[in-house]
Amino acid sequence: xxxxxxxxxxxxxxxxxxxxxxxxxxxxxxxxxxxxxxxxxxxxxxxxxxxxxxxxxxxxxxxxxxxxxxxxxxxxxxxxxxxxxxxxxxxxxxxxxxxxxxxxxxxxxxxxxxxxxxxxxxxxxxxxxxxxxxxxxxxxxxxxxxxxxxxxxxxxxxxxxxxxxxxxxxxxxxxxxxxxxxxxxxxxxxxxxxxxxxxxxxxxxxxxxxxxxxxxxxxxxxxxxxxxxxxxxxxxxxxxxxxxxxxxxxxxxxxxxxxxxxxxxxxxxxxxxxxxxxxxxxxxxxxxxxxxxxxxxxxxxxxxxxxxxxxxxx
Numbered sequence: 001x002x003x004x005x006x007x008x009x010x011x012x013x014x015x016x017x018x019x020x021x022x023x024x025x026x027x028x029x030x031x032x033x034x035x036x037x038x039x040x041x042x043x044x045x046x047x048x049x050x051x052x053x054x055x056x057x058x059x060x061x062x063x064x065x066x067x068x069x070x071x072x073x074x075x076x077x078x079x080x081x082x083x084x085x086x087x088x089x090x091x092x093x094x095x096x097x098x099x100x101x102x103x104x105x106x107x108x109x110x111x112x113x114x115x116x117x118x119x120x121x122x123x124x125x126x127x128x129x130x131x132x133x134x135x136x137x138x139x140x141x142x143x144x145x146x147x148x149x150x151x152x153x154x155x156x157x158x159x160x161x162x163x164x165x166x167x168x169x170x171x172x173x174x175x176x177x178x179x180x181x182x183x184x185x186x187x188x189x190x191x192x193x194x195x196x197x198x199x200x201x202x203x204x205x206x207x208x209x210x211x212x213x214x215x216x217x218x219x220x221x222x223x224x225x226x227x228x229x230x231x232x233x234x235x236x237x238x239x240x241x242x243x244x245x246x247x248x249x250x251x252x253x254x255x256x257x258x259x260x261x262x263x264x265x266x267x268x269x270x271x272x273x274x275x276x277x278x279x280x281x282x283x284x285x286x287x288x289x290x291x292x293x294x295x296x297x298x299x300x301x302x303x304x305x306x307x308x309x310x311x312x313x314x
Contacts, residue, residue, distance in 0.1 A: 014053035017207040133180040138273035201301035223267040
């Protein structure tokens with residue numbers, strides 16, 4: 001089974017897959033999810049694996065089970081997140097409030113101090129310059145989008161292949177932090193003036209795209225649309241690692257719409273980044289399929305990065 005080779009427990013891959021669909025709006029609050037059996041069949045995995053992912057999401061408050069009806073995305077207006085993040089947050093606030101009162105401050109003063117401190121932290125984080133390094137611009141832009149939803153920063157996108165240039169080395173010096181996938185940590189740290197400011201993050205390939213590519217017949221003609229060939233080289237390396245060498249792909253550079261339409265005509269399947277999908281979407285025919293492929297930072301790494309950013313400020 002392809003997904004077992006990704007180096008991440010399958011149930012966590014399924015969990016992140018569901019969370020991404022919730023965040024993207026594919027699964028709306030209150031909507032019903034596929035049954036465990038149906039999702040297991042769709043992904044080509046065991047029902048027990050899907051069940052483990054559902055149970056963890058139920059415990060975290062992202063989903064809710066309705067007796068005899070199935071599993072649903074937690075409604076936006078339910079206000080109930082027992083065992084979830086909101087419940088834990090309230091416990092933290094209550095504990096902090098008790099300690100503040102013991103120091104002689106009122107609850108109103110506590111609320112005012114929290115508001116002021118949060119604004120100070122947000123302003124300080126906004127001044128940070130953070131370099132984001134990976135092998136392709138497409139991956140970097142996805143990471144920047146993810147991080148940008150959590151904190152407003154000054155981002156400096158850098159390709160791994162450009163790190164040896166003098167200009168890139170100077171740019172890394174003025175950045176307070178450097179974010180890069182775990183597999184590039186050593187290479188990036190060797191270039192920076194201070195390896196301690198490198199923040200390695202765990203990244204995962206889009207589960208849905210991997211499943212779709214794995215199911216393609218070997219004779220399928222696949223075009224990979226991107227600004228640079230590095231996107232296809234990275235995808236090819238990933239598929240080889242997954243044992244999918246039989247998938248033959250050809251690089252089609254992003255260019256003018258008219259030329260691109262003609263270039264894509266011979267292909268049955270087009271693989272593109274999220275930005276690439278917006279470009280090729282209007283150009284494909286009814287007989288052509290688009291597969292959107294990307295890497296994203298996992299939720300745990302995003303939370304750790306935000307903690308690092310807040311601790312970096314005064």
